[in-house]
Amino acid sequence: MTPRYLELVCPAGTPAALRAAIEAGADTVYCGFADATNARNYPGLNFDRDDMKEGIAFAHRHGRHVLVAINTFPRAGETAIWHRAVDDAAALGADAVILADIGVLDYASRRHPDLRLHLSVQAAASNPISLAFYRERFGIRRAVLPRVLTVPEIAHMVATMGVEAEVFAFGSLGTMTEGRCILSSYMTGRSPSSDGVCAPAEHVRFDEEGEEMVIRLGGITMNRFPRNQAAAYPTPCKARLVTRGVPSYLFDEPVGLNVIDILPSLKEAGVTALKIEGRQRSRAYVTQVVRAFRAELDALDRGAPSPGIDLSGLVEGGKETFGAYKKGWR
Amino acid sequence: MAIGLPAPVFSLGLLLRTLPRPILALALRRVSAGLEHRHAALLRRLARLAPATFLFEPQDVPERFLLAIRPRAVTLGLAAAGTTADVTMRGRLATLIGLLEGRTDSDTVYFTRELSVTGDTEKAVGFRNILDGEAINLIDDALAALGPLARPMERIAGRLDARVRRIAGRVGALGREAHRAAHGGRDVMEDHRAITAGITALDARLAKLERRGRRAAEPA
Amino acid sequence: MKITLGPLMHHWSRERRRDFYARIADEAPVDCVHLGEVVCSKRAPFGDPDLPALSARLQEAGKEVVFSTLAFVSSQREIDDVLHRCDEGFLVEANDVSCINAIAGRPYVVGPMVNVFNEDSLTYVARLGAIRVAPPPEVSHAGLAVFARAAPLVDIEATVFGRQTLSVAARCYHARSRGLHRDNCQIVCEQDPDGLPVSTLDGQPIVAVNGTQTMSHGYVAALADLAPLARLGIRRVRLSPQDLDMIAIATLYRDTIDGRLDPAEALARLRGLTGAVPYVNGYARAREGMAWVGEPA
Incomplete structure (x- = not known):
């Protein structure tokens, strides 16, 4: 099989970031509406309907695509908001919607048979049988694979799943299976699954206590950083916790995913698209990361050596990882 | 980074x-x-x-x-x-x-x-x-907000890059306006001399700071 | 109202499991018992050899037996395990979408680790054969009422006792806490039959690690909610096994449901059975899960 072109899918939390991503060389931009229907529902972020219309028009003028993430799980009695988001994304000309909830997938596939559906990583489809469920019943065309698979496992999935595979290439790496972690709502009451927000800002406190910076989520101490030590996100999965009297990063160290060094093997594995994480990040981040990946992918296409662009300064803890792509992470 | x-x-x-x-x-x-x-x-x-x-x-x-x-x-x-x-x-x-x-x-x-x-x-x-x-x-x-240029302040910024020099100039003009407003109909030349003297002092302080800044910026 | 004893989430030794389920069969006033491994395929690499005997004994004691399946399914062995379970003739609890796909068309149970958050998802899985759904911990009791109205033929099962699963992962935190990888974990999770206690840097107990899963430190203890749940149309409640006298606990719930015991009195007696672990009921009230709303217990 000839390895195909790797599509670069980039985050945009604001219209300015969407333009920045496209100017930096994104093939596709993903973004969401400014409400709980998307999994990065942070204050001041995301697109109202007019922003979305303009953003899609801008991308299409440049020959690029826009995916609208409607990738959270409506609570009982609240499904109408998600239905409206799907309807609006279709009406505004989105190239695809990224969905996770079975009910929302069912609605979109019945109501908008021509709308391209992508399966969100939040659906946590970690095996070919789960993928077949979404493919056969809702006609998904692409799935974003959970960040828990090794490259050989991805290759096996791609060979059997019957839809395009999108994998994470760069950004923050949760260690829990996506869409299956409610630690944050246990402490704050707002849910990553249904409110689209992990470690909601109104429950996060950064306090300076003597020489330490203390991070609390819902009043629960997540971490204490001595001066000059690299900091982590205030999410429970990056907390420093104590077991048997020993403090440690029990779930994961503050590190960020970067697959630049294994791009050729992901391409060989038959992956269709690479996803940059970070709709909550600034357009400065978007510009730098997208530009770097554009250069790396162009070099890979030409058979030229990797430009070796260093992005380590942008990731959590200033440290990069291959995450689950390499054996031993589990 | x-x-x-x-x-x-x-x-x-x-x-x-x-x-x-x-x-x-x-x-x-x-x-x-x-x-x-x-x-x-x-x-x-x-x-x-x-x-x-x-x-x-x-x-x-x-x-x-x-x-x-x-x-x-x-x-x-x-x-x-x-x-x-x-x-x-x-x-x-x-x-x-x-x-x-x-x-x-x-x-x-x-x-x-x-x-x-x-x-x-x-x-x-x-x-x-x-x-x-x-x-x-x-x-x-x-730059857009600060209004008309004035020369004396620009001298202070002689060593600064162009954009900051322009801000400095406009801030200087603002300083003179403020002075005039505060002191009503007093001798403009007197004011000008006072401002110039102040600026000369600032100038010296700035030069000293810049030297210190450059030393600090040099790799150890 | 029927009582289900949910799947054992923690890893207990073979002897201990055998003794536990033998006593449950003989003494526990529960209507339904779940067997089978949910958390980690490494805990019973060749399947649990005692399952046939245990399930027979439970059925002889008049209890319905449901086989629970893995919550995280990725390797071929895990896939085979799920497919095999679907063909054993028992009612199966799906804890991953792969299992729903494998069993669709036959009756099955949906466990709390499948994201059925709303009435649309509920009716969809019901159309595929789900006869009983235990919704995820985050679904509030108001949400359960919506569920019960949306699918009156499906039994909505509310979890009313035990630790709540807060996260599912591929990585094993029990192994990690011992400096081991999951591939060579030495089954260290067996050392903590009620989960590995996890505290903050300030000494506040917050969660319990259970292999690849994270669970709430607090126990759900919804004795006071049993009557209101019944009024919402909930016909089944689930107790999640902890390293406690589950027979005594099941009896407290049975007696409260049947009106032989006042809920406040039952809660006070429960306290005597569970030690100092805090109780939680925040999710049921659309609050943070670790909250306890009501009289201090």
Whole structure:
């Protein structure tokens, strides 16, 4: 099989970031509406309907695509908001919607048979049988694979799943299976699954206590950083916790995913698209990361050596990882 | 990692350290008044955070700056001693300006501890995200806001880069306006001599600071 | 109202499991018992050899037996395990979408680790054969009422006792806490029959690690909610096994449901059975999960 072109899918939390991503060389931009229907529902972020219309028009003028993430799980009695988001994304000309909830997938596939559906990583489809469920019943065309698979496992999935595979290439790496972690709502009451927000800002406190910076989520101490030590996100999965009297990063160290060094093997594995994480990040981040990946992918296409662009300064803890792509992470 | 740290910021720091406080305060009032014309959409979005106050504490500048967002107005001014705010952002001047202009990624400088944010995190995150949605350039804004040029202040900035030199010039003009307003019909030449003497003193102080700054910037 | 004893989430030794289920069969006033491994395929690499005997004994004692399946399914062995379970003739609890796909068309149970958050997803899985759904911990009791109205033929099973699963992962935190990888974990999770206690740097107990899963430190203890749940149309409640006298606990719930015991009195007696672990009921009230709303217990 000839390895195909790797599509670069980039985050945009604001219209300015969407333009920045496209100017930096994104093939596709993903973004969401400014409400709980998307999994990065942070204050001041995301697109109202007019922003979305303009953003899609801008991308299409440049020959690029826009995916609208409607990738959270409506609570009982609240499904109408998600239905409206799907309807609006279709009406505004989105190239695809990224969905996770079975009910929302069912609605979109019945109501908008021509709308391209992508399966969100939040659906946590970690095996070919789960993928077949979404493919056969809702006609998904692409799935974003959970960040828990090794490259050989991805290759096996791609060979059997019957839809395009999108994998994470760069950004923050949760260690829990996506869409299956409610630690944050246990402490704050707002849910990553249904409110689209992990470690909601109104429950996060950064306090300076003597020489330490203390991070609390819902009043629960997540971490204490001595001066000059690299900091982590205030999410429970990056907390420093104590077991048997020993403090440690029990779930994961503050590190960020970067697959630049294994791009050729992901391409060989038959992956269709690479996803940059970070709709909550600034357009400065978007510009730098997208530009770097554009250069790396162009070099890979030409058979030229990797430009070796260093992005380590942008990731959590200033440290990069291959995450689950390499054996031993589990 | 410092992202695109521009030379003007370094010079601007020097300027902030050397300008007399009343002149700086007046300049900031002009800048915040000018924002309404240049960034009306941004101010409308910021108004969603109202009421909110943000205290910026550049670690390398003696002044602290207070941004107050009210439903109908956004004002930027010098913070009086003891001022507290909903959110306090502390870091080097270059870091703070880079953040405000969207050139610096806030998560990055948070990870590396170059930025410290305390207080109401929801307002801080909202502020960051709203600001990041609009390309602003504080130095151009300052230039646009400060009005007509005046020569004496430009001399101070002789060694500074062009953009900061232009700000310095306009701040100088502002200083003379302020002086005139405060002293009514007094002898303009007398005022001019006083200002010139003050400027000469500032000039010497600036040169000293710049030398010190350069030494500090050299690798050990 | 029927009582289900949910699947054993923690890893207990073979002897201990055998003794536990033998006593449950003989003494526990529960109507339904779940067997089978949910958390980690490494805990019973060749299947649990005691399952046939245990399930027979439970059925002889008049209890319905449901086989629970893995919550995280990725390797071929895990896939085979799920497919095999679907063909054993028992009612199966799906804890991953793969299992729903494998069993669709036959009756099955949906466990709390499948994201059925709303009435649309509920009716969809019901159309595929789900006869009983235990919704995820985050679904509030108000949400359960919506569920019960949306699918009156489906039994909505509310979890009313035990630790709540807060996260599912591929990585094993039990192994990690011992400096081991999951591939060579030495089954260290067996050392903590009620989960590995996890505290903050300030000494506040917050969660319990259970292999690849994270669970709430607090126990759900919804004795006071049993009557209100019944009024919402909930016909089944689930107790999640902890390293406690589950027979005594099941009896407290049975007696409260049947009106032989006042809920406040039952809660006070429960306290005597569970030690100092805090109780939680925040999710049921659309609050943070770790909250306890009501009289201090």
